Each structure stands twice: as C-alpha cells, then as structure tokens.
Amino acid sequence: MGWVTDSAPTRAELSACVQCGLCLPECPTFRLTGKETFSPRGRLMAMSAVADGVVQVDAAFEAIMDSCLQCRACEVVCPSLVPFGRAMEGARTELTAQLPSSQRKARHLVVGKVLASPALLRMATLGVKAGQKMRIGKLLPATLRSGFQGIRPIMPVAVEAGSTYPALGERIGRAGFLTGCVMDVWFSEVHAASIALLQRAGYDVVIPPAQTCCGALAAHDGDMKDARKLAQKNVVAFANVDVVVVDSAGCGAHMKEYENFTQDGEAFSKRVFDINELIAIAIGSGRIPTSATERGDVAVQDPCHLRHAQRIVDQPRSMLRAAGYNPVEIDPDGRCCGAAGIYSLLQPVLSQQLGAAKADQVRVSKAKVVASANPGCEMQLRSYLGSGYEVVHPVELLWRAVQEDDR
Ligand code: SF4
Ligand code: SF4
Known part of the structure; x- marks a missing residue:
C-alpha cells in the first residue's frame, strides 16, 4: 500500500x-x-522498502x-x-494512520489531550502527589517505577499565566516564556530560576496565557493532527514577543522546527531560544556576573535534544563555570540516557540498560551533583542514581550562586 499521509x-x-x-x-x-x-541505516532502508511498496506497514515495521x-x-x-528525526516522525505518523492499535490510541489520548489540558494535567498531578505521599513508587512495576521515582517532590506552580516579570537594569527585549505542560507543574523551581535570570539579563518576561504544550511528544509519537494544532496555537500565543524562551531541551528542539507543523512556523522558529543560549550570552556581555566562589564539581549530562537536535554544547558549561562550579565531562559522545519521552515506558529493557549506563558514568566521575537541561533526562538520572546525588537544571545552580553572591 505504501504511504497514505502527507507527513x-x-x-x-x-x-x-x-x-x-x-x-x-x-x-x-x-x-x-x-x-x-x-x-539508523536499517530503519531508513525499512522506510524505503515501504515507500517502494516492497513491504507493508505492519507489526515488524x-x-x-x-x-x-x-x-x-x-x-x-x-x-x-539525512533529516532522520523528521523522517522518523513521518514513519510514526504512518503507523498511526495504518496500524491504529488500541495502545497507540491510548498514548495519543495522553500526549495529545491530557498534556494540552491544564485541568486534566492538574488531576494527573494530584494523583502523582498522592502517590508520592503514600510512597507507592516501590510497589509499581519496573516499567513505571523508574519514571515515577525520578519525579521531583511537586511544588506549587511558581509562574502565573498572563504575568509580566520586569527586566532589571537596562531593558534589551521582551521574552515570551514557555511554561509547557509537565514543566509548569512538576519543575516549577526551574521556571523560577529561568525567569529570575532572564530578568537579570535584561528581558521583560511575559507568560502568554493562550500558550499550550509544545507538541513534541505528540509529534514523536506520530500524532500529527494534535502536533499541528498545538504548534499553531503557540505561534498565535507568542506573536507579540521578541524571543520565545524554553527551559526544556525537548520542547525547545521541537519549537525550533515548527516549520514542519504549521505554515507560519519558519519565522516563529527563528525567535526560539533555549534558556542556556540566552543566559550564556548574558554572561558573556557581563549582564550576569561570574562568581568568584569555587563551588565544586558538577557532572554534565547532555540531553540529546540539546546536544544533537539543537547543537548546544558549550553554553550549559559556561553557565556552570560562571556559577563557580567545575563542569565534569561524563560522556564526550552525549549518548542517550534512555528516557526519550515515553520510551522508558514503551521499551523498558533498552531504556533500563541506557539509564543504568548513564548512572555509572556519573558514579565514575565522583561528582555528587548532576546538571541536566531536560525534565525526562533528569527523572531518568535521579531514578537510576538513587540517593546521595542531586540532579538539577543548570539554571538552578547559576541562580543559586547569584543569590548567594548577592547576600
Ligand atoms: S536511536 Fe538515535 S541514533 Fe539510533 S536511529 Fe534512532 S535517532 Fe538515530
Ligand atoms: S548516509 Fe547518513 S543515515 Fe545513511 S548510513 Fe550514512 S550516516 Fe547513516
């Protein structure tokens, strides 16, 4: 039958x-x-075989x-x-269209609907909070346990939709901040640190109330309909800002490729920045000072969607150095930690092997603090490292240092 969709x-x-x-x-x-x-080569050959009509989109594919x-x-x-990421999203879209299994439909309900709905996400969060209080993590099957145990204790949401946080000192622009879906309720300390640093960098930070989930998980899972809808909504929501700032590597990588999802996406994507990029510029220009205090070693974990998709490598290290930390390399190739969105739930065996290997790389480094700029990687690392380690976003370490130095 070959392909059946325009994606x-x-x-x-x-x-x-x-x-x-x-x-x-x-x-x-x-x-x-x-x-x-x-x-990658084998997967591309399988896609070509379908395109040529040699094989079907079936369970083996x-x-x-x-x-x-x-x-x-x-x-x-x-x-x-080869634009492998784009081709893979296309192949997953075909799977959705040609092999709509009940598991795939259930996944789409979660990533396309629950994550895009603040009300449904709040309900899910209440469930997670209750589970954390009752310490049910240990009772869950291994496939769910790793993700659940890696979630931070959930704090009150720190960022108000519709708010503006004014620039400190000379104003250089207006930054629209993506609060995202799980980032907003599960990682509110990261948002608080990002916004405070952006203010110091000279940005008025606005939280457009009409924004929604970036759509990355929907796109990665082949739910092109929802991915397009979410992208278009964000293009409209962020129309009146100079830059769009994202503090989750997976969301930023996806929003930099909105041209694949909406016709207005190309111009939009040029205004999208990962928080590491803008804060590294602010450090370079002296807007954010470099600390004179030595604060010790931090192992740097490079999220794939920061290092490979956005090609951002130096900036998180610059931020750590500015905060007085010594960035410790754990993996020069930046191999995946196995979190990969919902991969840890769908492919637990491979995900566990990668998660355990990444945790071993941290242990070998002897650092007790790990910096990771993506929520999924952070959860995976925390889960496989266990107690005795702190896993945080690089902006949290820098903001902590700035506050200490201010005292
Ligand atoms: S697992 Fe990573 S490197 Fe391998 S084919 Fe997929 S995207 Fe490429
Ligand atoms: S051309 Fe690119 S995708 Fe194809 S085998 Fe070579 S490296 Fe891999």
Whole structure:
C-alpha cells in the first residue's frame, strides 16, 4: 500500500542516505543490540522498502520504528545530512494512520489531550502527589517505577499565566516564556530560576496565557493532527514577543522546527531560544556576573535534544563555570540516557540498560551533583542514581550562586 499521509518520509529524505554506515557506532540501539534493523541505516532502508511498496506497514515495521529513541545522534555524524528525526516522525505518523492499535490510541489520548489540558494535567498531578505521599513508587512495576521515582517532590506552580516579570537594569527585549505542560507543574523551581535570570539579563518576561504544550511528544509519537494544532496555537500565543524562551531541551528542539507543523512556523522558529543560549550570552556581555566562589564539581549530562537536535554544547558549561562550579565531562559522545519521552515506558529493557549506563558514568566521575537541561533526562538520572546525588537544571545552580553572591 505504501504511504497514505502527507507527513510520510519523502523520497528526498530517504534517498539522501548513501548507506555509508558512519551513523551506526553513534546509534545507542545499534550498539546495544548489534542489529542492522536497530540502526539508523536499517530503519531508513525499512522506510524505503515501504515507500517502494516492497513491504507493508505492519507489526515488524512498527517494531523497527518504535525501538528508535529519536535521539538524533545519527544526524550529527551523517555526511549526507539525512533529516532522520523528521523522517522518523513521518514513519510514526504512518503507523498511526495504518496500524491504529488500541495502545497507540491510548498514548495519543495522553500526549495529545491530557498534556494540552491544564485541568486534566492538574488531576494527573494530584494523583502523582498522592502517590508520592503514600510512597507507592516501590510497589509499581519496573516499567513505571523508574519514571515515577525520578519525579521531583511537586511544588506549587511558581509562574502565573498572563504575568509580566520586569527586566532589571537596562531593558534589551521582551521574552515570551514557555511554561509547557509537565514543566509548569512538576519543575516549577526551574521556571523560577529561568525567569529570575532572564530578568537579570535584561528581558521583560511575559507568560502568554493562550500558550499550550509544545507538541513534541505528540509529534514523536506520530500524532500529527494534535502536533499541528498545538504548534499553531503557540505561534498565535507568542506573536507579540521578541524571543520565545524554553527551559526544556525537548520542547525547545521541537519549537525550533515548527516549520514542519504549521505554515507560519519558519519565522516563529527563528525567535526560539533555549534558556542556556540566552543566559550564556548574558554572561558573556557581563549582564550576569561570574562568581568568584569555587563551588565544586558538577557532572554534565547532555540531553540529546540539546546536544544533537539543537547543537548546544558549550553554553550549559559556561553557565556552570560562571556559577563557580567545575563542569565534569561524563560522556564526550552525549549518548542517550534512555528516557526519550515515553520510551522508558514503551521499551523498558533498552531504556533500563541506557539509564543504568548513564548512572555509572556519573558514579565514575565522583561528582555528587548532576546538571541536566531536560525534565525526562533528569527523572531518568535521579531514578537510576538513587540517593546521595542531586540532579538539577543548570539554571538552578547559576541562580543559586547569584543569590548567594548577592547576600
Ligand atoms: S550516516 Fe547518513 S548516509 Fe550514512 S548510513 Fe547513516 S543515515 Fe545513511
Ligand atoms: S535517532 Fe538515535 S536511536 Fe534512532 S536511529 Fe538515530 S541514533 Fe539510533
């Protein structure tokens, strides 16, 4: 039958692959399994076989696609610039259209509807809070336990929709801040630190009330309808700001590619910045001072959607140095930690192997504090490291240092 949607991998995307195999050693699932079908090249060949009508979109094709972490480590080394992440989203959209299993429909309900609805998310959060109080994490099956145990104790939401937080000192622009879905209720301390630093950097920070979930999880899961709807809503909500600032690497990477989801997306994406980028600029210009206090080692974990998708590597390290910390490298290749959105629930065996390996890299470094700029990675790290480690966003460490130095 071939492809049936307008989001399918295109001929140009698929034929760009010259099958050189340079991506294979970079692919976490190929490294773990040694199987060609678990490699970028193998997955692209499977997509081409469907495009040519040689094979169908069936359970075997689904297994090959769903085992991909969408970490995009393959894109970084590809000499032919194959847009693997885009092609994989297209393949997942085809799975949704041609193989609408009940599990896939249930996933779409969660990522497309619950995350986009503040009311439903609040209800889910109350459930998580109650579960944390009753310490039910230990009773959950291993597939759910890792995610649940990695969630921070839930704090009151720190950011009011519709608020403006004024610039301190000379004003350089108006920043629209993405509060996101789970970030807003589960990681409110990260938002508070990001907004405070943006004010110091010279931005009026506004929280557009009409904004919604960025749509990354919907897109990654092949729910193109919801991903397009959410993208369009955000394009309208952030129309009146100079820059759009995001403090979750996965959300920022997705919003920088809104041109794949809405016709107004290209201009919008040019205004999107990860918080690490803007704060590193503010440090470079002296708007945020460098601390003279030495605060010790911090292991740096590079989220795939920061390092591979947005190519942001130096900025979190600059922030840590400015805060007086010594950034410790744990993995020069930036291999995926296995969190990957809802991958830890869907592919628990591979996710556990990657999570355990990442935790071992931290232990070897001897650092007791870990900086990670993505909520999913943070939860995965906390879960696999266990007690005795602090896992935080780099902005939290910098804001903590700025406050201490102010005293
Ligand atoms: S590196 Fe690029 S061109 Fe080479 S096999 Fe991988 S995807 Fe294809
Ligand atoms: S996105 Fe990651 S897991 Fe998927 S093929 Fe590329 S390197 Fe492998």
